[in-house]
Amino acid sequence: MLIDYHLHNHFSPDSEANTEALIEEEEKAGIHHICITNHGEWFEKEKGIPGSLNYEKAIERFQNTLKEITDLRQKFPTMQIGFGAEIQYEEQAMDDSKKLLESLPFDFVLGSIHNLDGINISGPHHALDFCKGKTEEEAYGQYFEELLRLVEWGHFDAVAHFDILKKMAVEVYGPFKPEKFKPIILKILKTMKEKEIGIELNTASLRKRCRELYPHPEILKWCVEIGIEHYTLGSDGHKADEYGQDLDKALQIAKEAGIKTLSTYKNHIPTKHPI
Ligand SMILES: [Zn+2]
Ligand SMILES: [Zn+2]
Known part of the structure; x- marks a missing residue:
């Protein structure tokens, strides 16, 4: 079974996509479980400058997103549409991020790193500056x-x-070698296990320069060894031709890594589905 649990639409600063068109693309790809996970922070995509979370503006945007999803659930009864968010780590905004997440009935929330040293490492503009x-x-x-x-x-x-750093860093350092960073990666995975945090298999990287899944398949094997319970698939699509893309490839990689189930979420409560 396929799910797409990382999606952006016109309520996200980096997408203009119509949500009905998004759902139609997902249906075409045979996907019936999706979650809209717009960015908490606001930024200007063209400039590639790191964005920041503004609680008041974010809550209004997410209220509008929820209203639209509620209407679309009526119109597309065979599509399970989750209400989600993608929250980035920015130290000074984490209290407001928590307040935002507690203020609305989110089904599923992704945690991300987008910025380091004031540089947006996830966008196409300045990511290489971070490696200089x-x-x-x-x-x-x-x-x-x-x-x-x-x-x-x-x-x-x-x-x-x-x-995600490998997206651009491969151009500077060559292919990403997780083995080199195994101690810190294992520390992160063990913390995730303790806190019951899952991990997504994100296919955006398959269409970007490094042509490799996030995370590296070796890291997925470590996830299984450590006992991470919950796995999702996400295209991280921002426009029609990205929605649902390459999820079948991600599913194959998941099976090869020994993953047995994918999880969907309602009110943050996961349900496992055999793959
Ligand atoms: Zn992201
Ligand atoms: Zn995203």
Whole structure:
């Protein structure tokens, strides 16, 4: 079975997509469980400058998103449409992020790292600047330390794009080698296990420069060994031709890593589905 639990629509700062068109694309791909996970923070996509969470503006946007989802659930009764969010780690905004997540009936929340040293490492504009003057060990080391802070905060359901730094860093350091960073990655995974945080298999990277799933398949094997319980699939689609893309490939990688179930969420409560 396929699910798409990482999706952005026109309420997200980086998407103009119509939600009905999104649902139609997902149906075409044979997917009947989706979750709209718009960004908590606001930013201007064209400039690629790191965005920040503004509680008042975010809550209004998410209220409107929920209203639209509620209407679409009536119109598309065979599609399970979750109400979600993607919350990034930005130290000064985590209290407001928690308040936002407690203010609305979210089904599922992703936790992400998008920015380091004031540079947006997830976008196409300045990500390489982060690597300037840093060794591979320093760059990935700093990234995974920040990811550890995110999971220690822990008020979300699954980690998004676990090793997103590789998207651009592969151009500087060559292919990402998880073995080199195994101690800190295992520390992150053990913290996730303790806090019952799941992980997504994100296919955006298959269509980006590094052409490799987030996370690296080796990391998925460590997830299984450590006993991470919950796995989701996400296309991280922002427009029609990205919705539902490559999820069948991700499912195959999941099986090869020894993953047995995918999880969907309602009010943050997971349900496992055999794959
Ligand atoms: Zn993201
Ligand atoms: Zn996203």
